[in-house]
Amino acid sequence: MQVPAPFTYERATSVEHAIALLGELGPEARVVAGGHSLIPMMKLRLARPDALVDINGLGAELAQIRVDGDDLVIGSLARHADLLGSAVAGEHFPIFHDAEKVIADPVVRNFGTVGGSLCQADPAEDLAAVFAALDGVATLRGPAGVRQVRVRELHVGPYETVLAPDELMLELRVAIRPGGGSAYEKVERRVGDYPVAAAGAAVWLDGDTVRDVGIGLTAVGAEHFAAPEAEAALRGQPATEESFRAAGQLAAEHCNPSADQRGPVDYKRHLAAELTTRALLRAAARARGQEA
Amino acid sequence: MEVTININGTPETHDVEPRLLLVHFIREKAGLRGTHWGCDTSNCGTCVVWLDGKPVKSCTVFAAMADGRSVRTVEGLEQGGKLDPVQEGFMECHGLQCGFCTPGMLMTSRALLDANPDPTETEIREAISGQLCRCTGYENIVRSVRWAAEKEASTEEVTA
Known part of the structure; x- marks a missing residue:
C-alpha cells in the first residue's frame, strides 16, 4: 500500500484565497488540481509537500475554454477531457485534439488538468510541446499581481518551472492567426504510457511559402520542448515535403534524448525527425484546408 | 478532518487524515467493498468510480478532495432491485x-x-x-x- 507522507489540506474558495494560502503555507505547499501526476509522486514519496491547496472548486474562474479577441484562452483548470471535447479549440488548433486523444487514458483525462500538466513540468509531458509549437503564453498570478510568461520560457528543467511558490497559473493564451494549421504526432508503447517520442507543429502559410512555423518536441530532451534551429531554417522556405524533412533532421540533430526502456538514443532521434516531418506535413495540409 | 461524501445517495461522514485516498474512504470508511483497489498507480482502473458524474480513478484522488461531492460506485448501479x-x-x-x-x-x-x-x-x-x-x-x-x-x-x- 502506497501512503503519502502526512500533509495539511486546505481548500481554496477563490484565486485570491489560493494565492494567500500558498503565501501562508510557505514554499513546501503545493497546489493540487487533478492530482494525477502529483498524487502518484506523493505516494512514492518522490514529492513530499507539507500542505496541499485544493483549487478544484475554482472551475467557474479557471476552467473556461473560449475565444477572447484574437486569442484562444484555455483556463488552467480545464480538464484534458474538456480540451479534447472543445469544438472551439479544435477548430482553431487541431493539434490540441491530436494530443489530447493520446494523453494518458480517457478516465485520467476526466480529472487531470491542462495547467497541472504544464506546472508538473515532466520532460515527457505532451502539452508543453503543443504550447511550444503554438508559442502559447501562460498567465501567472501571485501576491504582486499578474504576469505573462511564454510557455517556451516556463520550464527551467525537469519538474521545475519559473512559477514562484505563491504563484498560480490562471490561463493559457494562443494567438489565432490566419493561414495556420497544426498537428501532433506521438509514438507510445501502449495507452497511458509515457511517450517514446512526440512532435507538434504549427505552420502559417503564404501561398506555398512557410510564413511562420513552431515545432515542439516531447520526451527527447529538447530545451524548452522546442526546436528553434529547425524553425529558423524553415521560415520562408517552400512548404514541401523536402523542406519538412530537412526541418525534421535539424530538430533531431539538436535534441538530446536519453536511452531508457522505451528505446535507445538513435531510435528516439529517428522518431524526432520522422514525427516532426509528419506533424509538419499534416499541419500544412490543414493550413491548406486539405485535411480536417 | 471531517469529510462528507454522498455515496450512491447516502451521505457518509468520517473523520479522516487528509492523505486518505478516496478508494480507501469508500472501502474502509463507508464499507463498500465493491470498488476494488488494484495497482495504486492509476494504471489498472479497477478503482474507477464516478465523481460528480464522471469516471475517475479513486486511488488517485484524496477523500478530502471529494468532500461535499457525489460519488457513485458499482453498488449504485443496481436500481430498485434490478441490475443495470x-x-x-x-x-x-x-x-x-x-x-x-x-x-x-x-x-x-x-x-x-x-x-x-x-x-x-x-x-x-x-x-x-x-x-x-x-x-x-x-x-x-x-x-x-x-x-x-x-x-x-x-x-x-x-x-x-
Missing part, C-alpha cells in the same frame, strides 16, 4: 472471469453508454483503454457492453 443493463451484459456475455477489474469496467461502461448509447467496438475499446483485464482479453467485455447497448435500444423502442 451493463451488469446484465457482463453476466450474459461472460464479461468477467476472476472479476477483479469488473467494478471499474462496469462504471466506465455505464458512463460510455450514457454519453454514447450506440458505441462501436472501437469506441468501447477506447473507453476502457485505461483499464486492465487479465482474463478476458477484452473480447467478452466489448461484447457485454454491446449487449447492454442493444438491450437499452430495444427497451427504448418498446417504451416508445
Whole structure:
C-alpha cells in the first residue's frame, strides 16, 4: 500500500484565497488540481509537500475554454477531457485534439488538468510541446499581481518551472492567426504510457511559402520542448515535403534524448525527425484546408 | 478532518487524515467493498468510480478532495432491485472471469453508454483503454457492453 507522507489540506474558495494560502503555507505547499501526476509522486514519496491547496472548486474562474479577441484562452483548470471535447479549440488548433486523444487514458483525462500538466513540468509531458509549437503564453498570478510568461520560457528543467511558490497559473493564451494549421504526432508503447517520442507543429502559410512555423518536441530532451534551429531554417522556405524533412533532421540533430526502456538514443532521434516531418506535413495540409 | 461524501445517495461522514485516498474512504470508511483497489498507480482502473458524474480513478484522488461531492460506485448501479443493463451484459456475455477489474469496467461502461448509447467496438475499446483485464482479453467485455447497448435500444423502442 502506497501512503503519502502526512500533509495539511486546505481548500481554496477563490484565486485570491489560493494565492494567500500558498503565501501562508510557505514554499513546501503545493497546489493540487487533478492530482494525477502529483498524487502518484506523493505516494512514492518522490514529492513530499507539507500542505496541499485544493483549487478544484475554482472551475467557474479557471476552467473556461473560449475565444477572447484574437486569442484562444484555455483556463488552467480545464480538464484534458474538456480540451479534447472543445469544438472551439479544435477548430482553431487541431493539434490540441491530436494530443489530447493520446494523453494518458480517457478516465485520467476526466480529472487531470491542462495547467497541472504544464506546472508538473515532466520532460515527457505532451502539452508543453503543443504550447511550444503554438508559442502559447501562460498567465501567472501571485501576491504582486499578474504576469505573462511564454510557455517556451516556463520550464527551467525537469519538474521545475519559473512559477514562484505563491504563484498560480490562471490561463493559457494562443494567438489565432490566419493561414495556420497544426498537428501532433506521438509514438507510445501502449495507452497511458509515457511517450517514446512526440512532435507538434504549427505552420502559417503564404501561398506555398512557410510564413511562420513552431515545432515542439516531447520526451527527447529538447530545451524548452522546442526546436528553434529547425524553425529558423524553415521560415520562408517552400512548404514541401523536402523542406519538412530537412526541418525534421535539424530538430533531431539538436535534441538530446536519453536511452531508457522505451528505446535507445538513435531510435528516439529517428522518431524526432520522422514525427516532426509528419506533424509538419499534416499541419500544412490543414493550413491548406486539405485535411480536417 | 471531517469529510462528507454522498455515496450512491447516502451521505457518509468520517473523520479522516487528509492523505486518505478516496478508494480507501469508500472501502474502509463507508464499507463498500465493491470498488476494488488494484495497482495504486492509476494504471489498472479497477478503482474507477464516478465523481460528480464522471469516471475517475479513486486511488488517485484524496477523500478530502471529494468532500461535499457525489460519488457513485458499482453498488449504485443496481436500481430498485434490478441490475443495470451493463451488469446484465457482463453476466450474459461472460464479461468477467476472476472479476477483479469488473467494478471499474462496469462504471466506465455505464458512463460510455450514457454519453454514447450506440458505441462501436472501437469506441468501447477506447473507453476502457485505461483499464486492465487479465482474463478476458477484452473480447467478452466489448461484447457485454454491446449487449447492454442493444438491450437499452430495444427497451427504448418498446417504451416508445
